[in-house]
Amino acid sequence: MRIVELRSDTKTKPTLAMREAMFAAEVGDDVSGEDPTVNRLEELAAEMLGKEAALFVVSGTMGNLSCVLTHCRRGHEVILGEWAHIYWAEVAGAAALGGISYRPLPNQPDGTIEIAGIAEGIRPPDLHYAQTGLICLENSHNRMGGTVLSLDYMAEVRELADRHGIPVHLDGARLFNAAVYLDVAVAEVAAYADSVQICLSKGLGAPVGSVVAGTAEFVARARKVRKMLGGGMRQAGIIAAAGIVALEQHVDRLRVDHANARLLAEGMATISGLDIDPDAVQTNIVNVRMTHDGPTAVQFETEMAERGVLFNTISDTEVRMVTHLDVTRSDILWALEQMTGLQTGRKMQV
Ligand SMILES: Cc1ncc(COP(=O)(O)O)c(C=O)c1O
Structure with missing residues (x-):
C-alpha cells in the first residue's frame, strides 16, 4: 500500500549521500575532542549560525x-510560551534536573508571546521573588503550526532582555525553515539570541542529532553540562557525518517542503469537514481543524491511516501534518485525493 508519512519531519530516513558519508567518516573519541568529523560539524554549524562555537548533542x-x-x-525562573516545546514536551527537565521553574505565558497564534507580557513576567528584584534567568523563544513555532517569528519581533525581545540583563535562548529545532521563509541567512535570525539549538534530525533529514551554539565560553560550559547529562559520545563522527550532509545539502530544499505544505493546505481548504486558512501556513507544518459537522480528529486520523495517509491528532478537533524530505508533490496530490474520497463517501452515507 502507498504510504504518505505526514506525522512528523522526524520520520525522514537518511539519504544515500548521508549513508555514504557515515560509512566513510573519520572518527575519534569526541569526549576528548578527537573526532575530526564532529569537530567539522561543530565548526560548520557555528559558522552558519554566526556564533563563536557549537556543540553536537544527541x-x-x-x-x-x-x-x-x-x-x-537553581531557583531561577525561565520565561517561555505556554506552547513552547521546552515547556510542554521536554519532561520538565529544567525543573526536574536543575531546580529551575518555568513562567509560561500565553502564545499568540503566530507563535509570539506579547512583549508587554514578557515585560510583566520579568521579576523585579524583590526579596520574595525568583530571579528571571532566561527568556526562551521558538522559531519556527511547532505547536502553533510552524509559524515564523519576524526579525522585528525577535529584535524587540532582544532589546527588552538587554534592558534587564537577561539572556535569550532560541529553540530553533526548525530554525532553517524559519530562515528560508524569511529569506535570510540563518545567522540573521540566530543573532538575536545568546544561545540557539538547531535540530539536524527534523526537516534537514539527518538520522540523529542537534547542535547548540553560542559564545566559546558558553559552549565550553554547555559541554560540561552535556557530559553531566550523559551526552558525551565517543566515535560520534559516524552520526555527525550525516549532520554535515544535512547542513550542506538540505537547507535550500526546505522551500520544496514549504510549497508542498501550502499545496496540501490549499487542497484541504476545498474539502468539506475541514477548516483551514492556507495563508496561515508558512513553513512545513499544517494544522487543520475539523468543522462542527465534520469527523472528529481521531476519526479522520484513523480513517486516513487505513488509506495510507499518516498524521497525528493534536486535540479533539485538530490534526497536524508535516511535510519533509521523504514527501513529494505527487504524495501530496495523492493524499488529497484520499481525503476527498473519504469525505465524499462520508457525505453520501449521511
Ligand atoms: C520546537 C522543538 N524543539 C525541540 C524538540 C526536541 O527535539 P528532539 O525530539 O530531538 O528531542 C522538538 C521536537 O519535535 C521541537 O519540535
Missing part, C-alpha cells in the same frame, strides 16, 4: 536542556 531536548542549565542556576 537531541533537541538535550540541546535545549543543556542551554537552560548553562544559563540558569
Whole structure:
C-alpha cells in the first residue's frame, strides 16, 4: 500500500549521500575532542549560525536542556510560551534536573508571546521573588503550526532582555525553515539570541542529532553540562557525518517542503469537514481543524491511516501534518485525493 508519512519531519530516513558519508567518516573519541568529523560539524554549524562555537548533542531536548542549565542556576525562573516545546514536551527537565521553574505565558497564534507580557513576567528584584534567568523563544513555532517569528519581533525581545540583563535562548529545532521563509541567512535570525539549538534530525533529514551554539565560553560550559547529562559520545563522527550532509545539502530544499505544505493546505481548504486558512501556513507544518459537522480528529486520523495517509491528532478537533524530505508533490496530490474520497463517501452515507 502507498504510504504518505505526514506525522512528523522526524520520520525522514537518511539519504544515500548521508549513508555514504557515515560509512566513510573519520572518527575519534569526541569526549576528548578527537573526532575530526564532529569537530567539522561543530565548526560548520557555528559558522552558519554566526556564533563563536557549537556543540553536537544527541537531541533537541538535550540541546535545549543543556542551554537552560548553562544559563540558569537553581531557583531561577525561565520565561517561555505556554506552547513552547521546552515547556510542554521536554519532561520538565529544567525543573526536574536543575531546580529551575518555568513562567509560561500565553502564545499568540503566530507563535509570539506579547512583549508587554514578557515585560510583566520579568521579576523585579524583590526579596520574595525568583530571579528571571532566561527568556526562551521558538522559531519556527511547532505547536502553533510552524509559524515564523519576524526579525522585528525577535529584535524587540532582544532589546527588552538587554534592558534587564537577561539572556535569550532560541529553540530553533526548525530554525532553517524559519530562515528560508524569511529569506535570510540563518545567522540573521540566530543573532538575536545568546544561545540557539538547531535540530539536524527534523526537516534537514539527518538520522540523529542537534547542535547548540553560542559564545566559546558558553559552549565550553554547555559541554560540561552535556557530559553531566550523559551526552558525551565517543566515535560520534559516524552520526555527525550525516549532520554535515544535512547542513550542506538540505537547507535550500526546505522551500520544496514549504510549497508542498501550502499545496496540501490549499487542497484541504476545498474539502468539506475541514477548516483551514492556507495563508496561515508558512513553513512545513499544517494544522487543520475539523468543522462542527465534520469527523472528529481521531476519526479522520484513523480513517486516513487505513488509506495510507499518516498524521497525528493534536486535540479533539485538530490534526497536524508535516511535510519533509521523504514527501513529494505527487504524495501530496495523492493524499488529497484520499481525503476527498473519504469525505465524499462520508457525505453520501449521511
Ligand atoms: C520546537 C522543538 N524543539 C525541540 C524538540 C526536541 O527535539 P528532539 O525530539 O530531538 O528531542 C522538538 C521536537 O519535535 C521541537 O519540535
